[in-house]
Amino acid sequence: MTDAIATADDPARETAAAPSHRGDLFSKFDALIAEREALLDTGVRDPFGLVMEKVHSPTLATVKGKETILLGTYNYMGMTFDPDVIQAGKDALDAYGSGTTGSRVLNGTYQGHKECEEALKDFYGTAHAMVFSTGYQANLGLMSTIAGKEDYIILDADSHASIYDGCAMGNAQIVRFRHNSVDDLEKRLKRLPAEGGRLVVLEGVYSMLGDIAPLADMVRVAKEAGAMVVVDEAHGMGFFGPNGRGVFEEAGVEDQVDFVVGTFSKSVGTVGGFVVSNHPKFEVLRLVCRPYVFTASLPPSVVATAATSIRKLKFAGNKRAHLWENSKRLHQGLRDLGFTLATPEAQSAIIAVLLPDQDMTVRMWQALLEAGVYVNMARPPATPAGTYLLRCSLCAEHSSEQVGQILGMFEAAGKATGYLS
Amino acid sequence: MTDRDQTFDKVAKLIEPFNKKGVKLGETTSFAGDLEWDSLIVMDFVASVEDEFDILITMNMQAEIETVGQLVDAVERLRNEG
Numbered sequence: 001m002t003d004a005i006a007t008a009d010d011p012a013r014e015t016a017a018a019p020s021h022r023g024d025l026f027s028k029f030d031a032l033i034a035e036r037e038a039l040l041d042t043g044v045r046d047p048f049g050l051v052m053e054k055v056h057s058p059t060l061a062t063v064k065g066k067e068t069i070l071l072g073t074y075n076y077m078g079m080t081f082d083p084d085v086i087q088a089g090k091d092a093l094d095a096y097g098s099g100t101t102g103s104r105v106l107n108g109t110y111q112g113h114k115e116c117e118e119a120l121k122d123f124y125g126t127a128h129a130m131v132f133s134t135g136y137q138a139n140l141g142l143m144s145t146i147a148g149k150e151d152y153i154i155l156d157a158d159s160h161a162s163i164y165d166g167c168a169m170g171n172a173q174i175v176r177f178r179h180n181s182v183d184d185l186e187k188r189l190k191r192l193p194a195e196g197g198r199l200v201v202l203e204g205v206y207s208m209l210g211d212i213a214p215l216a217d218m219v220r221v222a223k224e225a226g227a228m229v230v231v232d233e234a235h236g237m238g239f240f241g242p243n244g245r246g247v248f249e250e251a252g253v254e255d256q257v258d259f260v261v262g263t264f265s266k267s268v269g270t271v272g273g274f275v276v277s278n279h280p281k282f283e284v285l286r287l288v289c290r291p292y293v294f295t296a297s298l299p300p301s302v303v304a305t306a307a308t309s310i311r312k313l314k315f316a317g318n319k320r321a322h323l324w325e326n327s328k329r330l331h332q333g334l335r336d337l338g339f340t341l342a343t344p345e346a347q348s349a350i351i352a353v354l355l356p357d358q359d360m361t362v363r364m365w366q367a368l369l370e371a372g373v374y375v376n377m378a379r380p381p382a383t384p385a386g387t388y389l390l391r392c393s394l395c396a397e398h399s400s401e402q403v404g405q406i407l408g409m410f411e412a413a414g415k416a417t418g419y420l421s
Numbered sequence: 422m423t424d425r426d427q428t429f430d431k432v433a434k435l436i437e438p439f440n441k442k443g444v445k446l447g448e449t450t451s452f453a454g455d456l457e458w459d460s461l462i463v464m465d466f467v468a469s470v471e472d473e474f475d476i477l478i479t480m481n482m483q484a485e486i487e488t489v490g491q492l493v494d495a496v497e498r499l500r501n502e503g
C-alpha cells in the first residue's frame with residue numbers, strides 16, 4: 001500500500017505516464033510548472049507542499065519531526081482543541097454516525113444542522129441562518145442566486161476568490177471599485193442605471209493584507225444608493241465587536257447589513273459556511289441556491305462542533321482581548337526589527353510582512369520554518385498589486401512567551417537571509 | 422476630428438502610463454497580447470477610463486473587449502447611452 005501511494009504521488013511517474021493525444025490540455029500550465037521547478041531546483045522546500053505530521057494544540061504542530069509554532073492557520077480563537085467542542089463532536093459521531101450522505105434538502109438535514117443554525121441565529125441576533133458545506137459555497141450560492149441578469153453586483157477589487165467565482169457563476173452585471181475606496185464605490189453607484197437591483201459586496205477584514213474595511217461609510221453610501229449589502233466576515237467573526245460578530249458589529253451598521261456571510265473554517269475551528277439575514281423571504285434560498293442543494297451536507301460531528309464553538313465564542317471577551325494584545329505586540333515587534341508591514345498598525349489578527357520578491361519571500365519562509373515557526377506564504381495572483389507576503393495570523397491561544405519566541409525567530413531568519421542587516 | 426477620434430486619443434493617453442514597453446497603439450493593439458497586461462493593470466486602467474468618461478464598464482463587457490479599437494467603440498456606445 002505504502003509503495004502504491006508513493007508511486008501515485010510521484011510527479012516523475014505522472015509525466016512518464018502522460019498519454020499521447022492531440023494537443024495536451026495541460027500545456028497551458030507549462031509556464032507555471034517551469035517556474036515551480038526552477039524554484040525547487042534552488043534547493044528550497046516547497047512552500048505549498050507542507051505536511052503537519054502531528055498537531056498538538058491550536059498553536060503547536062510537528063513538521064518534519066520538528067516542533068513548530070503555528071502562525072498561519074486563521075485559527076484565531078483557538079477553538080480546535082476546546083474540550084467542550086471535541087466532546088460535542090464525539091457525541092455526535094456516536095449518536096448520528098460519520099456522515100449524512102445527502103443534500104440539505106433531501107436526507108441531509110439532521111437535528112444537528114438545525115441546532116447549528118439556531119446557534120448562528122442566536123450569535124448574530126438574526127431571524128434566519130443557512131448553513132452551507134463551506135464558506136466558499138456560501139458565497140458561490142448567494143452571489144450567483146440573488147442577483148439576476150438585470151441586476152448589478154458592486155464589489156471591492158480585492159474580494160475573495162469565492163465572491164468572484166460566485167459572480168462568474170451567476171448572470172448579474174459585475175462592477176468593481178478600488179479596494180476600500182468609499183469615493184470610488186460612491187462614484188460607481190451614481191453611474192448605475194436607474195433600473196435593476198443592486199448588491200454591494202464587502203468584507204470586514206481583507207485577508208491578504210489584514211486591513212479592515214471602512215464599513216460605516218461604505219454601508220452608508222451603499223444604502224443611499226438603494227443597494228442591498230452583504231458583508232463577508234470570514235476573518236472578522238469571533239474577534240471584532242462586543243459579541244464577536246465581526247467588523248460590521250464594531251462599525252455599528254448591524255441594522256443596515258442585509259446579509260452576513262461567514263465560515264466555520266477560521267474562528268469557529270472546523271469546516272462549513274453560512275449566511276445569516278433578517279430578510280423576510282430568506283428561506284426561499286434553500287430551494288434555489290444550487291451550491292446548497294446539489295452537494296452533501298456537513299457531517300453531524302462537524303455541525304455539533306461548530307454549534308458548540310459558536311455558543312462559546314459569544315462569551316469569549318477575554319480571549320478577544322488577549323488576541324488583540326498578541327496582534328499589536330507582533331506588529332510593533334516586527335516593525336521595531338525593521339520589517340515592512342502591510343498596514344501602519346495592527347488592524348486585525350492578520351499581520352502581513354511585505355517582501356521584495358519571490359526569492360527573498362521563499363528564503364525567509366524556509367528560514368522561519370527551520371527556526372520553528374510556520375507562516376503563510378502568499379504571492380500573485382492571490383495578492384493585490386503583485387506583492388509577495390508572509391502572512392502571520394495570531395491565535396488567542398498564543399502565549400505571550402510564544403509571541404516573544406516568534407519575534408526572536410523573525411530576527412534570526414531576517415539576518416540569516418540577509419534581509420535584515 | 423470625429424468624436425470617435427477624440428475618444429481614441431483620450432484612451433491612448435490613459436494607456437500611456439501602463440504602456441511600459443512603449444508599444445505603438447492602433448485599433449487592433451490587444452491588451453493581453455501586445456501590451457501584456459495582467460488583471461491588476463486591467464483593473465487600474467479600466468477604473469481610469471471609467472472616471473475619464475463617467476461611465477461603467479462592467480466585468481461582463483470587459484470580457485468581450487480585447488483590442489483598443491473595441492474599447493473605443495464600447496466607450497462611444499456607453500457615452501451615448503448615458
Ligand SMILES: Cc1ncc(COP(=O)(O)O)c(C=O)c1O
Pocket residue numbers: 134135136137139160162203207232234235262263264265271272273
Ligand atoms: C473572505 C473569505 N471568504 C470566504 C472564504 C471561504 O471559506 P471556507 O474556507 O469556509 O470555504 C474565505 C477563506 O478561505 C475567505 O477568506
